[in-house]
Amino acid sequence: MNRITKRLIIKDIQLNTIPLGLYLLLGFLSLWLLTSSQLGVFNTGAVIMLSMVIITGIHMITTTVTNERSDQVLPFIMSLPVTFVQYTHAKICANFGVFLVYWLMMLGGLMWVIFGQEKVPDGLAIFTVILLLEMLVMFTLLLAVGLISESQNITIVVMSVTNIGLSLFMFWLSGFEAINTYMQTEQVVWNSTALTFVAVELILVVVLLAITYVVQARKKDFL
Amino acid sequence: MSDFAFQMQHVAKQYPHFQLNAIDLQLPTGGIMGLIGPNGAGKSTLIRMLMGLISADKGEIEVLGHNIPQQQALAKAQIGFVSEDMRLYKNATLQWHMDFMRKVFPDQWNEKYSLDLLSKFDLISHQKIKGMSHGQRVKSSLLLMLARQPKLLIFDEPTTGLDPVARKEVLNEMMVVLNDEGRSILFSSHNTQDVEQLSDQITFIDRGSIVSSNDKESFIENWRRIRLHTTTDHGITVGSHVKEVITQGRNTTLIVQHFNEAMLAEWTQQGAAVQQVEYMSLEEIFVAEVEAKRSGVSA
Numbered sequence: 001m002n003r004i005t006k007r008l009i010i011k012d013i014q015l016n017t018i019p020l021g022l023y024l025l026l027g028f029l030s031l032w033l034l035t036s037s038q039l040g041v042f043n044t045g046a047v048i049m050l051s052m053v054i055i056t057g058i059h060m061i062t063t064t065v066t067n068e069r070s071d072q073v074l075p076f077i078m079s080l081p082v083t084f085v086q087y088t089h090a091k092i093c094a095n096f097g098v099f100l101v102y103w104l105m106m107l108g109g110l111m112w113v114i115f116g117q118e119k120v121p122d123g124l125a126i127f128t129v130i131l132l133l134e135m136l137v138m139f140t141l142l143l144a145v146g147l148i149s150e151s152q153n154i155t156i157v158v159m160s161v162t163n164i165g166l167s168l169f170m171f172w173l174s175g176f177e178a179i180n181t182y183m184q185t186e187q188v189v190w191n192s193t194a195l196t197f198v199a200v201e202l203i204l205v206v207v208l209l210a211i212t213y214v215v216q217a218r219k220k221d222f223l
Numbered sequence: 224m225s226d227f228a229f230q231m232q233h234v235a236k237q238y239p240h241f242q243l244n245a246i247d248l249q250l251p252t253g254g255i256m257g258l259i260g261p262n263g264a265g266k267s268t269l270i271r272m273l274m275g276l277i278s279a280d281k282g283e284i285e286v287l288g289h290n291i292p293q294q295q296a297l298a299k300a301q302i303g304f305v306s307e308d309m310r311l312y313k314n315a316t317l318q319w320h321m322d323f324m325r326k327v328f329p330d331q332w333n334e335k336y337s338l339d340l341l342s343k344f345d346l347i348s349h350q351k352i353k354g355m356s357h358g359q360r361v362k363s364s365l366l367l368m369l370a371r372q373p374k375l376l377i378f379d380e381p382t383t384g385l386d387p388v389a390r391k392e393v394l395n396e397m398m399v400v401l402n403d404e405g406r407s408i409l410f411s412s413h414n415t416q417d418v419e420q421l422s423d424q425i426t427f428i429d430r431g432s433i434v435s436s437n438d439k440e441s442f443i444e445n446w447r448r449i450r451l452h453t454t455t456d457h458g459i460t461v462g463s464h465v466k467e468v469i470t471q472g473r474n475t476t477l478i479v480q481h482f483n484e485a486m487l488a489e490w491t492q493q494g495a496a497v498q499q500v501e502y503m504s505l506e507e508i509f510v511a512e513v514e515a516k517r518s519g520v521s522a
Contacts, residue, residue, distance in 0.1 A: 007327050015312060072310040076364070078276055079304035080327055081296045220278035223271055 001089070004082055008090035012064045013098060019059055020098065027052045027102065031109040035117060049106060053132070054166070056102045057139035058159060060095045065146040066155050075223060088147060088216040092209065095143050099136075107132050123182035126194045127173065133201040134169050138162040140205045144212040173197070227285070228252050228375045228407030229273055234282030236268060243268055243431045246282070250407055250424070257422030257439075258411035259509050265431040266411040267306070270379045273409070274304055287375055300328075303368035306379035310360065313353035317346060317363050321370070328371040337370035344392060358389030365393060369400060376400065378410045382417050390417075397421055415506040425505065427512050434516045439505070446508045447482040450499040451475045451490055459493045466515045478503070478511050 013020075026048060033045025068074055078087065107129070114125050142162060146155045174180050178193035227249045234246040243265050250256045260266045271277040273286055275295025284291040289298040311320055325332040341348055344362040352360060361381060368376070378397070382390045394417060400406060401421065412418050418425065425442055427434035435442075453459060453473045461468060464486070467478035475495070479486065487497050503511070 004327055007323070011323060015315060071313060072308050073312055075276075075304070075306055075309040076311060079274065079299065079302070079309070079368075081300040083275075083292075083296050086296070221276070223276040 001093075002086065004080060005086045005090045005093075008077070008080075008082065008087070009094040009097070012060075012090070012094035016060065016063055016098075020056065020102075023052050023056045023059070024102065024105070027056075027106050027109070031106075031113060034110070034113045034120075037119060049110070050135075050166075053103060053106055053135050054163065057095075057099050057135075057142065060098055061139075061142050061146045061155065064094060065091055065143070066152040069150055070152050078223060084219055084222050085213070085217050087222075088213065091147060092143065092212065096140070096209070099139050103132065103136055103139075121184050121186055122188050123185040125188050126190065127179060127183050130173060130179070130194065130197045130201070131170060133198060134166065134173075137201050137204045137208070138166060140208040144208045147212055148215050226252055228254065229284070229286045229409070231269075231272075232283045234269075234272065234279045234284060236272065236277065236280050241265070241268075241431060243272075243279075246433055248426060248433060248436060250409060252407055253405060254424055255401055255408040255422045256410065256424045256426055257418030258409060258426050258428060259413065259415055259418050259505075260411075260428035261413060261513075264428045266428055267379055268431075269428065270306070270377055270409070270411060273377065274299065274302065301374040303371065303373035303376045304379075305361070305364045305368050305377075305381050307361075307381060307383040308379075309364055311352045311363060311367075314351060316349050316351050317341075317355075317366075318348040320352075320363065320367055321348065324367050324371060331371040331373075333370050333372055336372070337366060340366040340369060340396070343396065356389075358385050358392075361385060361393060362389065365396065369396070374406060376406060376408045378408070378412075380412055381410075382412065382414060394420060415504070415509055419505040427509055429513045429516060432516075434512050442505065442508050443502060445481055446503045446511060447479045448499075448501040448503050448507070449477045449479055449482075449487070449490075449497065450501075451477065451495040452498050453495045455494050459490050459495050466511050474498075478507075480511070480515065 030045045030048035030052060033041050033048065036042050036045065068077065082090070110128050110132070111125060114120050114128065115122055142155065142158055145158045149155060174183065176193055178191050179197075182189045228251070230249040231246050234243065234248075236243040241263070246269060248269075258266050258269070268277060272279055272284060273291065275286075275292035275298065278292050286298040287301050289295070291298060311317075321337055325334070340346075344359075344366060346359060346362060346366065350359075352363065355363065365381070381397075382393055385393060397408075397410075398421065401408065408421070410418060410421055419439065422439060424436070424438050426436040437445075451459065451474070453475060458470070459475065461477065464481045465477050465479050467476075469476040487500070491497060
């Protein structure tokens with residue numbers, strides 16, 4: 001990675017420090033709420049947690065990819081000594097890096113809540129990991145669409161569809177007997193169904209990133 | 224080192240409703256080229272090709288000795304680019320942008336020059352871009368571009384939308400830059416006055432084709448507006464070098480390309496009295512060149 005690509009990554013993070021800090025605080029607040037013994041507070045914490053993971057991803061993609069184009073800042077960035085592929089690489093590193101750090105912190109926090117709280121069944125860990133991985137897949141899809149389509153409208157449509165899709169995914173996932181049987185128990189069972197979900201989700205992340213690089217590298221016109 | 228800041232050879236680009244046709248254009252190192260064309264003529268497409276932002280379907284492009292788009296990063300390290308549609312990060316201050324550029328170009332950034340420009344352009348470094356007027360934003364972009372002292376400066380309609388004061392400030396600073404003979408400049412505009420003021424070489428572009436490209440003096444010397452008064456009812460005969468004839472009674476105005484004194488003698492022999500021979504403005508020459516080219520194409 002060359003010096004200017006690194007500078008572009010730092011720039012994207014720098015420009016979003018304040019909102020990212022706020023989302024992190026709200027994420028920690030949601031973890032604290034999840035430690036509550038009251039069901040209402042616990043559910044509020046869960047909603048805030050999921051919302052913050054989604055919002056962090058959307059915020060990064062919106063401000064660093066789609067807005068940069070719609071606000072006509074792209075000619076300024078592309079006047080710097082970078083190629084399309086280096087630009088794409090910088091965007092993927094900045095977005096994926098920031099989201100992954102946030103995602104890992106929230107995943108770690110949730111595991112702490114699940115395994116550290118008596119009232120929360122340990123078996124919920126499998127469902128949580130698969131659900132958070134699905135959010136990682138959706139974020140990667142959104143990032144790929146934002147970069148490849150270069151369209152704010154298309155990205156917003158995909159954003160809406162993925163958010164609806166996440167709710168449907170939760171219902172669909174909890175419908176699997178191999179998953180829901182252990183959700184309310186103290187057993188953490190990585191059966192073949194759970195492992196298949198994890199494997200497919202990880203493969204999807206890699207494939208989406210690879211597609212993004214390939215398509216961007218083949219583009220002839222960038223502005 | 225290449226003798227040319229850039230060279231375009233047989234460059235073509237096809238879009239569904241527009242095409243750039245076999246462009247052959249070159250700017251010698253240290254030259255200042257004004258690119259004049261109406262809206263939609265292909266000026267921005269041509270410039271974006273030079274920047275490597277759009278790939279040509281055919282032809283070769285070389286900028287500062289580097290093949291474009293393959294070596295665009297190497298070329299862009301020495302290109303300063305400002306366009307009318309370029310914006311900076313609205314929520315960041317000008318100082319943030321200056322710090323960013325200093326880090327991107329640590330060896331090229333001239334801090335003292337950047338502060339001089341800040342003062343000359345009457346800009347406030349800690350002001351956010353979103354709070355600036357259009358003129359201040361253009362001047363900020365110009366500051367960021369000039370302070371890194373690129374070898375080739377490309378301006379795409381930089382004065383569009385500026386008020387007269389801001390326009391003069393921008394043009395004045397561009398003229399200061401022109402004193403550095405090592406720098407080459409490509410300056411596109413549909414404002415012929417700005418181009419005339421700055422450029423030593425002029426290129427007219429229309430409907431995706433180069434209409435003509437020459438040094439400014441040659442254009443000015445080539446064209447004349449001639450006012451004649453005919454003493455007979457018979458008109459005068461004109462050759463192909465006369466691009467436009469406007470007749471009002473016995474008064475005739477001719478727009479002439481490739482002017483020479485022999486033409487006047489010829490019309491005098493035909494019974495016309497030469498009342499006035501005028502130089503034409505660059506704008507008039509541009510319109511005449513474009514109309515001549517268009518009528519030639521349609522003939």
